[in-house]
Amino acid sequence: MDDIYKIEKVAAASWPSYIQKNMGQWRLRANFGVTKRANSVWTSADMPVGDFQQEAEQFYKSLGLPVCFHISNASPKRLDDVLAESGYEKVDECFQMTASCLDIMSHTDDKTRFTYKWEQEASSIWIDHFIRLEGFSPERHQGYKNIFERMPPCKTFFAMYEQESLTAVGTASVIDGYGGLSNIVVAKEHRGKGAGTQVIRALTEWAIRNGAKHMYLQVLKENLAAVSLYEKIGFTPISEHHYRIKR
Missing domain, CATH: 3.40.630.30 (Gcn5-related N-acetyltransferase (GNAT))
Structure with a gap:
């Protein structure tokens, strides 16, 4: 898991969005809609305190963008299920290869x-x-x-x-x-x-x-x-x- 987390951090740093805002250890990212990676919540860290869905939805809706979460093997275990239950669609399944x-x-x-x-x-x-x-x-x-x-x-x-x-x-x-x-x-x-x-x-x-x-x-x-x-x-x-x- 340590290697996965490190590569997720390095990959995020190598593809920086125009707008970035911390939400606990997560990061809200927006780049005028160009690439999902640059317009999604980076979640490869512990869950933030508070209502993360509400904060993320307000952030992206204020920019006229769809609300999008990047879910990796380093994300909190229940996060994917929580978002699925809230009506979020699963798209673009990817491998991280080394x-x-x-x-x-x-x-x-x-x-x-x-x-x-x-x-x-x-x-x-x-x-x-x-x-x-x-x-x-x-x-x-x-x-x-x-x-x-x-x-x-x-x-x-x-x-x-x-x-x-x-x-x-x-x-x-x-x-x-x-x-x-x-x-x-x-x-x-x-x-x-x-x-x-x-x-x-x-x-x-x-x-x-x-x-x-x-x-x-x-x-x-x-x-x-x-x-x-x-x-x-x-x-x-x-x-x-x-x-x-x-x-």
Whole structure:
């Protein structure tokens, strides 16, 4: 449980919302509706004193956002049942997966056909590339910019090319020896050719240079192709989480 709690804390710190407010040891997070992770109550700690549902509902309703709780294996045991009984819908079941950096490197090979571009801060062009590859609305640009600007300083925004064609993007950050992977997207025309594995290898190499011993990532349980890829290169699920949402 200690490892699960530590990774939940590191993962939360690596994805900071524009608005954050403490509720006991929990944290109310809001980011103009861009990503559930940044617009949910972080609950991986002891239950706060008082009526937490009322406080959370007032907070999100004042911002015009649905009320959303992030529930992990480190959350209080009865919390999920309490929210279900209050009419909160369960959505987006995810794995939190971890791997040692050495395992990732031993399970992957360097593909020299790719070229890389690194940015310490996400440029508008990089954010536009990410949004386009994901198929998201351009209106999400500012929301992602808010998160990326507030990430801890040890971070990188990565783009990979093959013969000058944008192949994939990804993000990594390092906190307390843990490298977090996020925003990994491969262009549709380049999928199934080893690009995803190469992104993870390149970002892991960067994380090692910046003090990481372990890597972690979050993936939807229903994304079987991604889960299978991650397992092949050394990742294993350490915990699960999902969201409880009331619109």
